[in-house]
Amino acid sequence: MKLEIGNQKSEIAGERYSRQILFGGIGEAGQRRLNDSRALIIGCGALGSAQAEALARAGVGRLRIVDRDFVEASNLQRQTMFTERDAAERIPKAVAAANHIAEINSEIATEPEIADVNHSNIEQLIKNCDVVLDGTDNFATRYLINDACVKHEVNWIYGAAVGSYGVTMTVRPHQTPCLRCVFEEAPPAATAPTCDTAGVIMPIINVVAAVQVTEALKLLTGRNEQLHQSLMQFDVWRNEWRKINPGPPSSECPTCAFGRFETLDAVAGEAAAVMCGRDAVQISPLKPTRVDFESLAERLRGAGEVKFNDYLLRFRTGDYEVTVFQDARSIIRGTDEIKTARSLYAKYIGN
Ligand SMILES: [Zn+2]
Numbered sequence: 001m002k003l004e005i006g007n008q009k010s011e012i013a014g015e016r017y018s019r020q021i022l023f024g025g026i027g028e029a030g031q032r033r034l035n036d037s038r039a040l041i042i043g044c045g046a047l048g049s050a051q052a053e054a055l056a057r058a059g060v061g062r063l064r065i066v067d068r069d070f071v072e073a074s075n076l077q078r079q080t081m082f083t084e085r086d087a088a089e090r091i092p093k094a095v096a097a098a099n100h101i102a103e104i105n106s107e108i109a110t111e112p113e114i115a116d117v118n119h120s121n122i123e124q125l126i127k128n129c130d131v132v133l134d135g136t137d138n139f140a141t142r143y144l145i146n147d148a149c150v151k152h153e154v155n156w157i158y159g160a161a162v163g164s165y166g167v168t169m170t171v172r173p174h175q176t177p178c179l180r181c182v183f184e185e186a187p188p189a190a191t192a193p194t195c196d197t198a199g200v201i202m203p204i205i206n207v208v209a210a211v212q213v214t215e216a217l218k219l220l221t222g223r224n225e226q227l228h229q230s231l232m233q234f235d236v237w238r239n240e241w242r243k244i245n246p247g248p249p250s251s252e253c254p255t256c257a258f259g260r261f262e263t264l265d266a267v268a269g270e271a272a273a274v275m276c277g278r279d280a281v282q283i284s285p286l287k288p289t290r291v292d293f294e295s296l297a298e299r300l301r302g303a304g305e306v307k308f309n310d311y312l313l314r315f316r317t318g319d320y321e322v323t324v325f326q327d328a329r330s331i332i333r334g335t336d337e338i339k340t341a342r343s344l345y346a347k348y349i350g351n
Helices: 018-022 027-035 046-058 084-088 093-104 122-126 139-152 202-220 293-303 338-349
Strands: 038-042 062-067 109-114 131-134 155-162 165-171 231-235 240-244 272-275 280-283 305-308 312-317 320-325 330-333
Touching (some): 018 027, 038 046, 038 122, 046 093, 046 131, 046 155, 093 109, 122 139, 131 139, 139 155, 139 165, 165 202, 202 231, 280 338, 293 305, 293 312, 293 338, 312 338, 320 338
Parallel strands (some): 038 062, 131 155
Antiparallel strands (some): 231 240, 272 280, 280 330, 305 312, 312 320, 320 330
16 A cells, blocks of 8 residues: 655555554554544643654654643653653754654654644634644643634544543534533632642553544544543542543533633733643733844843743743743743733843
């Protein structure tokens, strides 16, 4: 069999996917469909990097990978896509993932996006995607994904992991319950454990990502009858595995029953977000722009220590560290107060 992506013909394609084609659930026709598909991975941390690697190896032809963060040493214990060099050089995760995928499977077209996913870009990001995989770490983004995917009828696969516990559910808009049918509201802030308060072990990441990726392969090859059709929960430390039947879509659901997509309509005001448990706040500029790092570094040099590469600039002052990305989005470390972060942003970066 001959596989083509764009104009590139693959010599090794027949060998490369031979074991997957042998598998009855996929076969040659399924492999072609995977090759012609585009998956969107939102958040390329632990779950996202496991998803990206698996989908690239499986031959999903186009991978759009969105992440707002860069690689740090504390990621390496579970974020299997990244290396010590990525952390030392503070490479943005989306770029690092694309670099590694190019080495794993050069036939895959990756579309790395260094961006904070929000109401202003989510609908653009899911455009032309056949499936969306959740690799995020917060409910706000998940409701945003849910709204956009229900509105545009794109299948998406929810997934989360903390400690040794994980959960996943596949949403087929208007066919199965959406996230809001099952969880009407996000858990209140500071009540749910996070990876930074409760820690996380890698095996649960692999379990959740494995189920998400398998569901993606079923969806992309048109094998919907094989979907697990449940809310799946796992605890690999307590040895618990559960499949909960979520029933039909709720007739009361604002999202899928009434077509109200509140998170997409949000006013552009809230441009700051506390980054869960990391003693850091992210500030987004009201208007995206393109920062000239050289001249910004020049301006900041008198006020503290400045370093920059092609992707970001890092500035240290007192107890704070400010990382500025090309679009002027910044992560301010050393505080969990939006107010303080906004003030530092205004002081040093300006808007
Ligand atoms: Zn719903």
